[in-house]
Amino acid sequence: MQEGDQHDLSDDSDYAASQQQDLGRSFYRSDSAKSADMGGGDSETVYVKDNVAIHPTQYASERISGRLMLVKRGPSLFMTWIPYKHGVAGVDSAGRSSNSGILERDRKLYTIKDVPLADVHSIRRHTPALGWQYIIVILSSGIAFPTFYFYNGGVREFLATLKHHVILARSADDANVFLANNIQDPLQKTLSSLELPRVVPALQGSGDILASDENPGKRQVGLHIGDSSSEYSGRNRHKLHDPARDISIQVLEKFSLVTKFARETTSQLFRENQSNGASFHEKRPLENKYASILAETEKVPSAPVAPDPLEIDRLPLVWGKQRQQPLNVLEWCSFMDAEGRITDSKALRKRIFYGGVDHSIRPEVWKFLLGYHPYDSTYAEREYLASVKKSEYEILKSQWQSISPAQAKRFTKFRERKGLIEKDVVRTDRSISFYDGDDNPNVTVLHDILLTYSFYNFDLGYCQGMSDLLSPILFVMGDESETFWCFVSLMDRLGPNFNRDQSGMHSQLFSLLKLVELLDSPLHNYFSKKDCLNYFFCFRWLLIQFKREFEYEEVMRLWEVLWTHYLSEHFHLYLCVAILKRYRHKIMAEEMDFDTLLKFINELSGHIHLEDSLRDAEALCACAGENGEACIPPGTPPSLPLEATSSLFTQQDQDDI
Structure with missing residues (x-):
């Protein structure tokens, strides 16, 4: 059955049941809501539902509850969702509350007000036998609102109300997808x-x-x-x-x-x-349309980047937050008390997530993001820690420095790793002035840190790609010992990427497959048709965290966003989905097979707009919610060590899992 074969809601069991309630031509008013004047005499509230929640992060305890309304003004219908005010906690059917700690600025951030239903392309519903009902509203532009969870039910009434006011038809391809305003002739x-x-x-x-x-x-x-x-x-x-x-x-x-x-x-x-007889053509999916940025790279390899004129409209997130200026030194100091402790680590991570960090304070801030310094440490404790760690590093470094040439001849593993490191460091980021030139001392430091790490973690040793991860850290830190220990903390998270059995990479590739299936089923089906479900064309993205896809400054900005773990520990996977969705039209229109797709993805290097991609990824992460996190197996890199997880995310409510 083709996607265009749709039928109305009359055959839908939920809708049919609602009609038996003698609604006639009247409108639903959930929870006994009555007509209300919404700022004009011709305004009428036709639907109200309390305890409708969104999940801005993957933690159920941090959901934000509010009121969902449909308001009619003249011939037009508008949708509004307003979070409850601070201290007014919603209560779900299980008696649990939310919004107990929501700040006023966050409440304004997530408010969705007066969205014309004429701008809605489709609505996906989910009514599981066990669990909460939810809907996903997708605009004609392809941007999706965060998932609305109906903790006290009400999805059926919501759809039936829409049926009275807008043109609504159910897609035969997916019985849970309802297309709005689907008129074309x-x-x-x-x-x-x-x-x-x-x-x-x-x-x-x-x-x-x-x-x-x-x-x-x-x-x-x-x-x-x-x-x-x-x-x-x-x-x-x-x-x-x-x-x-x-x-x-x-x-x-x-x-x-x-x-x-x-x-x-x-x-x-x-x-x-x-x-003229009527002809039959398969309808292209309209949801999640993004701009096609690259020119025809295969036909004209040197062609400049050019937008597709038919896809030029790039709307910002309809609910999300604009990217901000980097965290500056004054703001940084405001997050610390008199003794140097970070007073609100979550607020700090959120601030960095939306704006990054000014380069002048990166050496200090990155130590916290990478776990080298605990958030609750004082100035004195950090100074003492630095001296201790410096001594430890010198001891580790002396282990390989003391190996004589005679010993090295009998130490095959040492010779192999040393030779591989020497080959890699001389070609790592040599276009950056920090590493440029012959006999550059920074290249020597890069070599020494990597060889020391191969002795620190002898089981893992050294693998190609590690120099890419170390290079920006040394560039920011400058100090050899602090760079080493920050790199150690990073490898605690990304080390499984370099396992010989590639377990860490396979786990991420599998998670990416499931997220694309959840968030972009047409693209998933296309990859399935083309035998591309191994997602090996994204291997480089995941292995070295997009290191070769962006300019050097952008890489540092991206990494500090990822290291906040603000919305998800696995935000980099949502970034992968966002980039694939942005180029989905081009991929499918040109019917790329695996080899062509791999070439295309590699040639995207330097042509991906970071800020737009981060905002797209934020929208996808919020849209997926707990369903997205359920797609990611436990232990998938870059999951934090268990002890770090317990200290950094103490606010997670296990009862809500």
Whole structure:
């Protein structure tokens, strides 16, 4: 069955059950809500539901509850979700509360107000036998709101209310996806603009489907026009020329109310239909459309980066937070008390997540992000720790420095690792002035740290790619001992990437597969068709944390965002999904196979917009919520060590898992 084969909600069991409640032409008012004036005399609240929550992080205890409303103003319908105020905690059906600690600035950040339903492309519902019901609202631009969890039920009433006010049809490809405002031909546009009482044309047979010669990728199906509040945005639609052969008598009767211009247009359409048969074309998915940035790299390898004119619209996150300026020294000091302790590590990590860190204070801030300094340590404790760690480092370094040439001849593993490190460091980031030139002492320090680490973690040793991870840390820290211990902390998280059995990489690739399946099923199906579900084309992204995909300064900005673990320990996986979704149209339109896809992904290096990708990843992470985290097996890199997890994330509520 093709994606265009849709049907209305009349055959939906939930909707049918709701009709038995004698709603008639009246509107749902959940929780006994009545009409309310929303700032204008013609405003009417047609749906209200309390205890509808979003999950800005993966932790259930940090959910934010609020009130979801549908408000009618004239012929238009708007959706609003407002979090409860500080101290007004929502209570779910299990008696648990939320919002107990939400700040006013966060409340304003997550407020969703007056979203026109005309801008909504589709709504995905999920009503599991066990667990909470939720919906995902996707706009025509492809951007999705955070998932709405209905802790006290109400999804059925929400959809039934929409049915009375907007054109809503269920996709036959996925019974849980409901398409809104799915009108594409001039005949149906005219009908919807009349704001007539409910009309259900009986378009049947092969002639019922309208297709466009100009845009063969689109496909038409039967129409449902709701109450007088029905409307259609009609943006960026191509005019269609092949109307259906059979139009029901009911529709023809309604057409007596159409203006002279509309009647003439209709007559012309019927005349064209005498000589043109309806054609069938598979409809392309409209959700999650992103700009196609690269030019035809295979045909013209040196072509400059150019946006696709049909996909140029890049809307920002409709609910998320704009990227901010980097954390500066004054703000940094404000997070510490008189003795140097970080007073609110979560607020600090959040601030860095949205803005990064000014380069002048990176040497201090990175030590906390990487776990070299505990957040609750004082100035004096950190100074003492630095002296102790420096002595430990010198002892470790002396182990390989004391090996004589005679010993080295009998120490095969040492010779192999030393030779591999010497080959790698001389070609690591030599375009950066910090490592440029012959006999550069920084290259020597890079070599010494890597060789010392191979003795510190002798089981893992050294693998290609580690120099890429160490290089920016040495560039920021400058100090050899502090760089080493920060690198050790990073490798505690990313070490499994370099396991001989590649268990860490396979775990991440599997997680990426499941996240794409969850967040972009058309792309997942395409990869399945092309035998690309191993996701090896993303191997370099994951192995060295996008080190070779961005400019050096952008890499440091990205890494400090990832190290906050603010929304998720595995935010880099959502970043992978965001980049793939951004280029999905190009990948599928050019029918890339694995080899072509691998070449394309590698050539994206230097052409990915970091800030846009971070915002896309934030939206996807919030949209996926706990379902996204469930896709990631425990222990998947870069999971923190257990002891670090317990100290950094003490606010996690185990009862809500």
